[in-house]
Amino acid sequence: MRDFLKTKFFLVIVVAAVLAAAVPTALSALGAKQYLRSAVNVVLTPAQKGFHLVADALDGYASYFTRYDEIVAENLLLKQQIADLSDRLYNAEEAEVLNVWLSSFLEMKRAHTDFTFADAAITGRESVNYMTVCTVDRGSLMGIETGMTVVTPEGVLGCVSEVGPTWAKVRTLIESSSSIGAYIERTGELGLVEGEFALSSEGLCRITYLAADSDVRVGDRVLTSGYGSVYPRNLVVGYVTEIVPDEYSRTVTAVIRPAATLTGLARVMIITSYDVYHES
Numbered sequence: 450m451r452d453f454l455k456t457k458f459f460l461v462i463v464v465a466a467v468l469a470a471a472v473p474t475a476l477s478a479l480g481a482k483q484y485l486r487s488a489v490n491v492v493l494t495p496a497q498k499g500f501h502l503v504a505d506a507l508d509g510y511a512s513y514f515t516r517y518d519e520i521v522a523e524n525l526l527l528k529q530q531i532a533d534l535s536d537r538l539y540n541a542e543e544a545e546v547l548n549v550w551l552s553s554f555l556e557m558k559r560a561h562t563d564f565t566f567a568d569a570a571i572t573g574r575e576s577v578n579y580m581t582v583c584t585v586d587r588g589s590l591m592g593i594e595t596g597m598t599v600v601t602p603e604g605v606l607g608c609v610s611e612v613g614p615t616w617a618k619v620r621t622l623i624e625s626s627s628s629i630g631a632y633i634e635r636t637g638e639l640g641l642v643e644g645e646f647a648l649s650s651e652g653l654c655r656i657t658y659l660a661a662d663s664d665v666r667v668g669d670r671v672l673t674s675g676y677g678s679v680y681p682r683n684l685v686v687g688y689v690t691e692i693v694p695d696e697y698s699r700t701v702t703a704v705i706r707p708a709a710t711l712t713g714l715a716r717v718m719i720i721t722s723y724d725v726y727h728e729s
Contacts, residue, residue: 553602554718558715563606563724567591570716581624587719587722588615596679598720604708605673606717621650622707630674631656631686636664639674642686652711659701665692671705681723
């Protein structure tokens with residue numbers, strides 16, 4: 450707009466307008482008003498029309514930019530409203546997912562009414578097919594301690610092995626240093642669930658110290674025993690997939706596929722307290 454006001458074309462229009470107003474007055478003063486009026490009108494009329502056209506154009510031009518500013522403001526407002534709605538939709542979807550996930554623990558909560566849980570999100574994991582160690586976003590400031598049991602809706606994931614102020618490391622049951630007191634649900638036979646390096650790459654672990662005449666079978670469910678372990682009793686560990694007799698030790702080892710998901714896991718529950726006597 451300012452650039453247009455500085456152009457020669459605009460100056461010509463202004464001069465023409467001034468002349469259109471001043472010339473008749475000058476002619477009248479000289480006494481030639483009647484003789485020259487027609488000639489002046491013939492000369493100046495096109496210029497006057499041009500001036501009015503330009504003035505109308507300038508009004509439209511100014512109105513356009515005024516409207517343009519309004520459109521920009523409306524556009525910004527609409528973008529903000531869309532962003533707000535997107536946030537609300539995302540939060541609603543997140544809340545729904547979390548609600549479904551929390552609901553999946555209802556069966557475990559009903560079976561263990563004395564459990565106190567703290568939910569946690571997995572923020573890091575080892576870059577392997579099956580998690581042997583992972584990091585969660587809960588730590589000592591939230592009351593988390595080493596040895597606490599970590600579970601998924603399906604069963605035992607592992608236990609807390611290291612704690613920081615706002616984070617904790619979780620050692621899963623397939624990690625080679627992991628051990629869980631357990632028993633075969635169908636027979637009541639006691640054993641020790643251990644992680645083994647060779648099995649961990651397949652997402653498996655094993656139960657050892659079963660008697661040579663053990664009646665363990667493929668498909669049997671394995672539960673935590675609560676003996677000599679930090680784990681509460683009767684949590685699901687996994688299912689027997691293979692039986693391996695050991696002739697030298699006269700014992701039987703059974704390979705177990707954990708019930709807990711070890712791939713693509715995003716959230717877990719930490720059992721922060723439970724009644725030992727209730728679980729025994």
